[in-house]
Amino acid sequence: MENSVTEPRVPAAAPAKVFNTQADFLREFPLTGPDTLGGKMLRRYWHPVCLSKDLQDIPYPVRMLCEDLVAFRGLDGKVGLIGDRCAHRCASLQYGQIRAEGLECSYHGWTYDRKGACVRMPLEPLNTPLLAKVKQKWYPVEEWAGIVWTYMGPGGDSPPPLPKVDILARTDGELVVERGDFRNYNYQNFLENFADMGHVYVLHMLAPGETPEDVAPHCDTSVDIEWRHITHKSFDTSFGMKSVLVHNTSDPDKKFVNTWSIAPPAHWRFGGISAGLPPDFTDDRRESGGMLRIIDDGHFEMFRHTLVRPGNFRSTFFPRDSDKSRGLAEGTAGPREKKDYDYRKYPAWEGRPPLEDLVIQESQGVIPPREHELLATSDTGVVMLRRLWRRSMEAVAQGREPFQIKVDENGVFKVDTFKGFAKASEMKLGPENMPSSEDGRGLIRDANGKAVFA
Numbered sequence: 001m002e003n004s005v006t007e008p009r010v011p012a013a014a015p016a017k018v019f020n021t022q023a024d025f026l027r028e029f030p031l032t033g034p035d036t037l038g039g040k041m042l043r044r045y046w047h048p049v050c051l052s053k054d055l056q057d058i059p060y061p062v063r064m065l066c067e068d069l070v071a072f073r074g075l076d077g078k079v080g081l082i083g084d085r086c087a088h089r090c091a092s093l094q095y096g097q098i099r100a101e102g103l104e105c106s107y108h109g110w111t112y113d114r115k116g117a118c119v120r121m122p123l124e125p126l127n128t129p130l131l132a133k134v135k136q137k138w139y140p141v142e143e144w145a146g147i148v149w150t151y152m153g154p155g156g157d158s159p160p161p162l163p164k165v166d167i168l169a170r171t172d173g174e175l176v177v178e179r180g181d182f183r184n185y186n187y188q189n190f191l192e193n194f195a196d197m198g199h200v201y202v203l204h205m206l207a208p209g210e211t212p213e214d215v216a217p218h219c220d221t222s223v224d225i226e227w228r229h230i231t232h233k234s235f236d237t238s239f240g241m242k243s244v245l246v247h248n249t250s251d252p253d254k255k256f257v258n259t260w261s262i263a264p265p266a267h268w269r270f271g272g273i274s275a276g277l278p279p280d281f282t283d284d285r286r287e288s289g290g291m292l293r294i295i296d297d298g299h300f301e302m303f304r305h306t307l308v309r310p311g312n313f314r315s316t317f318f319p320r321d322s323d324k325s326r327g328l329a330e331g332t333a334g335p336r337e338k339k340d341y342d343y344r345k346y347p348a349w350e351g352r353p354p355l356e357d358l359v360i361q362e363s364q365g366v367i368p369p370r371e372h373e374l375l376a377t378s379d380t381g382v383v384m385l386r387r388l389w390r391r392s393m394e395a396v397a398q399g400r401e402p403f404q405i406k407v408d409e410n411g412v413f414k415v416d417t418f419k420g421f422a423k424a425s426e427m428k429l430g431p432e433n434m435p436s437s438e439d440g441r442g443l444i445r446d447a448n449g450k451a452v453f454a
Contacts, residue, residue, distance in 0.1 A: 018394045023371040029389050030188045030367050032297050033066040041389070041396045043153040045265040046162045048293050048303050051179060052146050055079060059103060061094035065152060066296040069139070070094045072103045080114030081150050083137035087118065112136045145169065146177060147303070163405045165267055166414040167287050172438060173309035176324045179293075181302040181354075187266060187294045189361040189368065194268045195234075195385040197243045197260055198378035201227045203360060204277050207336065207351035209317040211279045218444045218452065220421070222250035223281040227378075234384045235431040238406040239263040239413045241388055243381040244429060247281075253425055256281055259418045259434065262385060264392065264403055266292035266300075271417035271442065274317045277353060283420040284313045284453075285442025298366040302327070311443040311451030318352055328354045 018037070019025040031038040042065060049062055055073040061084065062069050068084040070093045080103065084092055091107040098104075101120055102113040111120035116138035121131055139150045140159045145168035151159040168175070183190065193199060211219055224230070224247055231246040240263040247256040258276035261269045269289035274280045290304040304327050308314060315323045334355055336348040346359045375383065392402030407413045418434030420442055428434075435441055443451045 018397045019390070025386075025390055025393075026370040029386065029393060030186045030297065032187070032294055037393050037397055038389075039065055040153075041393045041402050042265050042294065043151075044392075044396060044402050045153075046142070046149045046151050046159075047265060048291055049081065049141065049148040049150050050293075051177065052143050052148055055148065057098060059094045059096050059098065061092070062293075063295045063299075064150065065294055067137075067152075069137075070096070070103070071141070071148065072096075072098055074098065074102065074114065075100050078114065079141045079143060079148055080112075081139045081141050081148075082112055082114070082116050086110055087134050087136055110134070112138075114138065161407075161411055163407050164410070164412045165263070165291075166412050167269070167289065167305055167307055169410075169412050170287070170307050170438070173287075173307045173312070174324070175305065175307050177303065177305045178327055179301060179303045181304070181327055182295075183300055183302070183358065183362070184298060184366070185362050185364070186297055186367045187292050187300040189364055190292065190300065190357075191262060191266060191268070192382050192385060193357055193361055194260060195241070195243060195262060195381035196379065197232065197245055197258075197381060198227065199360075200277055201225065203356050204353050206356070207334075209274060209277065209279060209351075209353075212313075212315065212317065215273070215282060215284075215313055215317075215444070218282050218284075219279060220249055220254075220256065220281050221279075223256045224248045225278055231429075232378070232380065233429055234381045235429075236384065236388070237261070237416065237431045237433075239415050240267075240403070240405065241381070241384050242416050242431075243384075245276075246427070246429070249421075253423050255422055255424050255427060257418055257420065257422050257427065257434065259416050261289075261415045261417060263405055263413065263415060264388070266294060267415070269415045269417050271419035271437070273313050274353070276419045277317075280317060282313075282444055283442060284444045285417070285419050285437045286312050287417055287437060289415075289417070309437065309443070311440075311454040313444060313453050328352070328358070 029038050033039045054060055060071040062071055069081055070084045071081045073079050086093055086105040088108055088110045091105055093103055095106050096103045097106055101111050104111040109122040110118055113119050116136035118131055118134035139152050140156050141148055141150045142162050149162055234243045242259055242261040245258045271285040271287055272280055273284050273286055287307040290302055293301040306324050308324055334349040335351040338348040349355055349359045395402050405413050416433040446452055
C-alpha cells in the first residue's frame with residue numbers, strides 16, 4: 001500500500017479590506033452616485049419617486065441618486081421611468097409627448113417604451129437597423145400605497161420584492177402623505193440627526209413647546225427630562241435600527257418611553273403628537289414619519305406620512321397650518337420676532353422643531369467633514385447607523401447583498417414606534433418591537449378607559 005500524503009490545508013483568503021481607515025469610510029458613505037460604493041449600496045433598495053397622482057398626461061422630470069430621469073404614465077395607465085436625455089440629439093424627454101407606444105421626444109419623434117427600447121423613428125427609413133441599436137436607460141417601477149417606487153440596482157428585469165412599510169398599509173385611521181420639503185444638503189445629515197435623540201434635549205428645548213389646554217390634564221409633569229437621568233439605548237432590529245429613551249417619573253414603576261426608528265434606505269419613524277418631544281408626555285400615539293427621495297449628494301426631498309386614528313388628539317404642539325403633520329408650514333420663519341440686527345439666513349428660527357432641524361443640519365455643511373468630529377457618549381445612535389451602513393457597503397463591495405429588511409407573509413415590515421407610559425416591571429428593552437397602536441393602544445383615555453378625543 002502506497003503511503004498517502006495529506007496536503008496542508010490552505011486557509012481561505014480573508015475578504016479584501018474595503019476601507020483602510022474610518023476616515024475613508026466617513027468620506028465615502030454619504031455619496032450617492034452610480035460609481036460610488038455608497039451609491040451602489042443605495043441602489044439595492046427601493047426608493048420613492050413621486051406620488052401616483054403626480055403622473056397624469058405629461059412627463060414628470062425627477063432626479064434620483066445623481067441621475068436625471070423622467071417618469072410618465074402611458075395611455076394604458078402603466079408607469080415608466082427612463083433616462084431624461086433622448087439618445088438622438090440629447091433633447092430632454094421631460095418635454096416629450098405621451099403616445100400609445102411610449103414617450104415620444106418632441107424634437108424628432110424618437111419614441112421609447114417603458115424598458116427604454118426605441119420603438120419609433122418617424123424621420124428614418126421604415127426598416128432602419130438603427131432602431132434595434134438604441135437603448136435608453138430605464139428602471140423598474142411599482143405603484144403601491146399611492147406612491148411610485150423604483151429599484152435602480154442590478155437585475156432590473158427581475159428586481160427584488162418591494163418591502164412595504166407598515167404605516168402605508170394601515171387602514172385603522174386617516175393616512176396623510178405629504179411631499180415637497182426639499183433640503184439642500186446631504187441625506188445623511190438628516191438620518192444622523194434622527195439617530196441622535198440627545199439633540200432633542202438641547203436644540204428642541206431652546207424654545208420649549210407649550211402644552212395645549214385640552215391636553216395638559218393628560219400630561220404627566222413628573223417626567224424627568226434631565227438627560228443624565230434618562231436610559232438611552234440603541235438596537236439593531238429586523239427592519240434596521242432604533243433608539244429608545246426611558247424617562248423616570250414620580251412613580252418608580254412607571255416609565256415614559258420614546259422610540260425613534262430607521263429602516264434603510266431612508267425611512268424614519270416615531271410616534272406621538274409631537275414625536276415625543278417635551279412637553280408631550282402623554283399616551284397619545286399618532287404614528288408618524290416619512291422617507292427621503294435622495295436626489296444627489298447635496299439634495300433630498302421629504303415624503304412625510306402620518307396616521308391619525310379615531311381618538312387621536314388632532315392638532316400639534318407647534319405652529320402648523322395642518323392638524324395632521326409635523327412638516328414645515330409655508331415659508332421657513334420661526335415663531336419669534338425677527339431682530340433688526342439679525343442678518344443670518346434664518347433669523348428668529350427657534351421654536352419650530354422642523355425648522356430647528358433644518359437650520360442646524362444645513363449649518364453642518366452640504367457634506368460635513370466627519371473625519372474631524374469628536375463623538376461622545378450621547379452619539380450611540382449615530383455610531384449604530386454608521387455601522388449599519390458600513391456593513392451594507394462592505395457587503396456590496398464583496399459581491400453580497402446589503403442589509404435585508406425582514407418582511408411578513410404579505411411583504412410588510414413593521415417598525416417600532418412605541419411612545420407612552422409603560423410599567424418598569426413589564427418593559428423589555430431590546431430589538432423586538434414594543435406593543436403597536438394597531439389594537440387601539442396609545443390613546444388618551446379617561447378614568448373609565450374611554451378615548452378622550454374620540
